[in-house]
Amino acid sequence: xxxxxxxxxxxxxxxxxxxxxxxxxxxxxxxxxxxxxxxxxxxxxxxxxxxxxxxxxxxxxxxxxxxxxxxxxxxxxxxxxxxxxxxxxxxxxxxxxxxxxxxxxxxxxxxxx
Amino acid sequence: xxxxxxxxxxxxxxxxxxxxxxxxxxxxxxxxxxxxxxxxxxxxxxxxxxxxxxxxxxxxxxxxxxxxxxxxxxxxxxxxxxxxxxxxxxxxxxxxxxxxxxxxxxxxxxxxx
Numbered sequence: 001x002x003x004x005x006x007x008x009x010x011x012x013x014x015x016x017x018x019x020x021x022x023x024x025x026x027x028x029x030x031x032x033x034x035x036x037x038x039x040x041x042x043x044x045x046x047x048x049x050x051x052x053x054x055x056x057x058x059x060x061x062x063x064x065x066x067x068x069x070x071x072x073x074x075x076x077x078x079x080x081x082x083x084x085x086x087x088x089x090x091x092x093x094x095x096x097x098x099x100x101x102x103x104x105x106x107x108x109x110x111x112x113x
Numbered sequence: 114x115x116x117x118x119x120x121x122x123x124x125x126x127x128x129x130x131x132x133x134x135x136x137x138x139x140x141x142x143x144x145x146x147x148x149x150x151x152x153x154x155x156x157x158x159x160x161x162x163x164x165x166x167x168x169x170x171x172x173x174x175x176x177x178x179x180x181x182x183x184x185x186x187x188x189x190x191x192x193x194x195x196x197x198x199x200x201x202x203x204x205x206x207x208x209x210x211x212x213x214x215x216x217x218x219x220x221x222x223x224x225x226x
Binding site for chain 1: 128129132133135136137138141201202203204205207208209211212213215216
């Protein structure tokens with residue numbers, strides 16, 4: 001059974017780390033998907049990146065405090081830490097998500113639900 | 114007389130490049146200063162970073178489309194591209210600035226006007 005990986009506490013979430021996580025278009029596509037469709041298994045993102053890259057991108061998002069990873073049996077469930085991010089950096093996540101949705105290439109990265 | 118360096122057009126400003134520019138706390142401090150105090154000479158930022166680092170950080174901000182650099186005689190005047198950024202990514206710059214102002218170390222980087 002997979003262990004729960006480390007997450008920063010809400011108060012430890014760092015602005016530089018959040019912006020660093022969100023500067024990558026693949027990571028923005030993952031965050032947009034989680035925002036629109038709710039929590040997801042790791043496997044839901046296989047069309048966004050190769051398995052190796054996906055592991056890397058999800059770790060970056062988790063370490064920055066953007067997503068929570070929860071083991072459930074043999075799978076891992078990913079969810080967006082929306083409320084915690086909103087409390088710490090008001091308006092920031094929404095502004096990035098809105099800008100990301102306007103990117104012409106974003107829709108190519110998002111497969112049907 | 115210094116030449117005007119290259120700037121991206123408003124329509125070319127890229128979200129990844131903007132977030133990449135803003136992930137650095139020195140560059141955020143420069144952007145906060147420009148937002149609060151209006152356009153500034155290069156020399157106004159010498160307390161924020163060494164001259165070499167400052168040249169680098171101002172280039173990164175200019176190339177990402179966050180600031181405009183205008184030669185005036187022998188000096189360079191830096192200004193924030195606030196309206197263009199707001200039109201392209203509504204709310205994004207304000208959200209980053211507000212979050213940056215809450216950072217405990219920001220005030221150390223900002224010298225008196």
